[in-house]
Amino acid sequence: MASLTVQPLLTLLTSTPVITLLIIIALLYTIDTLFLSPPYPKAIALINEPPSARRFSLKTRYKFYTDNVALHQEAWNSYLKLGKPVVLPTLGYSAEVVLPPGWMKWVHSLPEHVVSVAEAFVQFDKIFYSMGDEKYIRDQYQGLLVKRFDLEVMGRDIWEEMGDCFSRWVDRGEVDERGWKEVDVAETVRGIVAQMTARFTVGLDLCRNEEYLRLTCDMSDAFVVTAAVGMAVPPILQPVACRLAALPLRVKTRRFLNMLEPVYKKRVEQLKDDAKPSPQDSSGQQQRDSNRRPYDHLQLMLEFAQRNRPDEFESINDMGRRLAISNFGGIHQTAIHLGVMVLDLLGSDAEFNTISSLRDEFKRVMYSDGDPDKWTKSKLASLVKADSLGRESMRLNQFGGRALFRKVVADGGLKCPGDHVDHVVLPKGTMFSFLSKMPQTDEQTYPDALKLDPFRFSRMREAAAAEGIEKGAAAPPVSFVSLSLDHLPFAHGKHACPGRFIVDFELKMLFCYLLRNYDIEWPSEYEGRRPPNVYVAEACFPPKGARMRIRRREVPAF
């Protein structure tokens, strides 16, 4: 019986086309390793390998996929905490240098022509294959415009959207005789995040169009697939492999551009119209009705392009692709993290009384000015418990285990600092990063580090505030949006994520709407326990298919 199944496989493997293909791959791999990929300096050790090793064994490669946390732990304890860099395996046959945390400030001080974040993301995202042009990352004005958002205006719009989000993604479908239903947490939150994102990127023009929302989610997945294939295969094979992997994204991009086109055209016409010399009123003032313009990300991009990139302004292909890249930035990690946060909200230990504490806080803060539907930056800052849960959830469940991806672009390479590896030079082309999950779960910094303690950070802030009254001490930088060397979900330094201020609104609004209008609980078969996250190599996801029971309250909780 066995020989019956093995025989056809042997025949296939020994056939001329397969042998030829294997020889070509081996040849390309050798050319790539010897001549194209940057060599790693001998002074930097490979994790899990003997000191003399210059390539990873299959055992270490296997461990990367099945127990990457252990590899990161070893790298942290045996090298990085001691101030030594180390090489870690990544997807496929690739590997990357990881630097010790003490070097981060030095990296921040390096100019872009020595170490580049843009070039790292060009390589990482394989943007040429997914979007057809690397300029969208090298000149990523769409991303930098995020820093100019008027957060209170955007926050107002997102809150206005919340009712529709919940009726669309939560309320639809059957409930049992007591009004309960079960929802898939990750999928539901993803729908809500896609809609919130669409509200501040394209506004009411498209944000309630479900086909558009599903397309933006599917495109986010397709971006990841193209990037992952690109990382997994040697550079020499990327032109073929990435083009094939990006085919579904290209088809979806075409549909996306078609859906966007009427909105784009309308807005471009309006902006051109506004740019014409306008009639003067009786006081001699020019009449320009900028109030009729929408206020969202697409609009900011178009206004910027009209002034600074006139060729792109006229091109739906450019403006649409830039919007697609922004959507990816806005949706992908936000959906994953907010999904995990909802699981943590329900899954935190009973001792914290999380749901009821948050309801009390929302009631106190949101009604403080008599208008519970008005969101201001000051109310947002006062929601310290919700803030703390958000930060704690990201501390423990960060999507990727590494942060601050950079590429050495200086011709002579990059000479490293440090006692242990004096004279080590990272050659031009080397990609490097820092571990993030490990410093975030180090017992020396966070007592009981692996426990989800939702109010860990709000207690610190409350204690500092109480002490500050006496001593004038500054508040510790532990809010959801604060950056620190031992909390890196949004990275650190001048390229740290500018979208975190929006995520701050989104997470508090999501919790507030959910807890005000719904009761939630685990399905009985979970026996009160949160299903654990799932690791796929380096990435941490909410458990696929994890559900919660949810019931709309007859009377809001606050």
Ligand code: HEM
């Ligand atoms: C939980 C959700 C999010 C996480 C975990 C996250 C994380 C990150 C990280 C780690 C970086 C890289 C910084 C570096 O390497 O130095 C980054 C960059 C960036 N993020 Fe986010 N992000 C999130 C949501 C968003 C949202 C919602 C937006 C936009 C609306 C956004 C826009 C950006 C932009 C434009 C950059 C590039 C910044 C630069 O290069 O200067 N992100 N983000």
